[in-house]
Amino acid sequence: MRRYARDDIDATVREVTHLHHQAMYDANPARARQSREMALRLGRELLAVASPGMQPMAWLTLSEWVYEMYGLLAHHVEALAQAKRAWLAASVMRPHPRDVEAFEGMRVNAGRLVIITLNNLGLARLAFRQAGELYEDRALQRAARYVHAPLTWDCLNAMADLPRSSLRGARKLREDADITLMQKEADDFDILAHALLGRSYAEVCITHGRYREAAANLPRDDAALDAIPHLGLPHRVMFLRTRARLLWKQPQRDLEQWRSVMRQAVNIARSAALYNELAEFERQYGADILATL
Numbered sequence: 419m420r421r422y423a424r425d426d427i428d429a430t431v432r433e434v435t436h437l438h439h440q441a442m443y444d445a446n447p448a449r450a451r452q453s454r455e456m457a458l459r460l461g462r463e464l465l466a467v468a469s470p471g472m473q474p475m476a477w478l479t480l481s482e483w484v485y486e487m488y489g490l491l492a493h494h495v496e497a498l499a500q501a502k503r504a505w506l507a508a509s510v511m512r513p514h515p516r517d518v519e520a521f522e523g524m525r526v527n528a529g530r531l532v533i534i535t536l537n538n539l540g541l542a543r544l545a546f547r548q549a550g551e552l553y554e555d556r557a558l559q560r561a562a563r564y565v566h567a568p569l570t571w572d573c574l575n576a577m578a579d580l581p582r583s584s585l586r587g588a589r590k591l592r593e594d595a596d597i598t599l600m601q602k603e604a605d606d607f608d609i610l611a612h613a614l615l616g617r618s619y620a621e622v623c624i625t626h627g628r629y630r631e632a633a634a635n636l637p638r639d640d641a642a643l644d645a646i647p648h649l650g651l652p653h654r655v656m657f658l659r660t661r662a663r664l665l666w667k668q669p670q671r672d673l674e675q676w677r678s679v680m681r682q683a684v685n686i687a688r689s690a691a692l693y694n695e696l697a698e699f700e701r702q703y704g705a706d707i708l709a710t711l
Contacts, residue, residue, distance in 0.1 A: 431480050437456050438457045443650040461480050461487065474511040478504060481503070481507075482504065485497055488500060498532070522560045533545045533569075536548065538694060543576075546573065546576040549573035550573075568611075570591050570595035574588055574592065574619055585622060610649060614656075616635040617656060617660050624664055654686060655690075659695065680708075
């Protein structure tokens with residue numbers, strides 16, 4: 419195993435951060451897949467030897483990137499273990515005073531990782547309960563501009579899988595998160611964040627049979643998707659998955675259009691090795707239906 423001096427840690431975290439960015443946002447499936455593999459390898463090596471107390475911010479950043487790489491590969495056991503480790507470490511860390519706000523955001527984010535995995539495992543009720551506890555965490559109020567929107571789309575994703583949930587409550591959560599985004603210093607990623615909030619809210623609308631409202635909260639076509647800055651392959655597949663679910667659930671199904679959207683989504687997921695998305699497609703439709711695409 420590679421050895422790391424303390425001065426090497428920040429440099430390696432920057433390298434893994436760059437690889438993570440490519441894995442999430444590169445439009446080339448082969449490059450994205452290769453970057454994910456390298457990020458996971460380097461990240462795991464460093465986490466095995468680095469002390470969380472030595473450089474809290476760097477350690478939590480690295481922990482999140484490694485978690486996301488596990489998630490894309492559908493390695494949920496490893497992802498959950500990494501999420502719990504990050505959450506436990508964050509609860510006892512003491513950051514430098516200049517880093518308090520950013521650290522609080524990262525601490526809430528560590529809690530989010532557990533929620534994401536619970537959603538991926540189909541444990542929506544537990545994920546929703548965990549999200550509710552994080553909303554009450556004072557750290558969220560101190561660092562809302564960092565994590566309010568991501569926590570909200572995680573909560574909405576859980577609500578979409580609940581047999582009973584409040585559409586009015588979901589709408590209020592989404593509106594509050596949109597307002598928080600507009601109150602921070604704007605950047606291009608905010609456009610993607612607003613779109614992801616809309617996608618998760620659309621999932622809740624579909625569950626409630628509000629198909630027109632769901633459609634109104636999704637990019638209307640591929641051109642609208644292409645116009646979203648920083649839209650990576652994982653995000654594209656998520657939007658296509660929701661569009662496909664909307665087509666599938668409506669009383670008057672357009673099966674040809676559904677097949678077209680699903681082929682596009684499955685082809686991207688296969689080429690980029692997004693195994694979590696492929697597992698989700700199989701959960702929703704079954705292996706037999708997917709085999710006909």
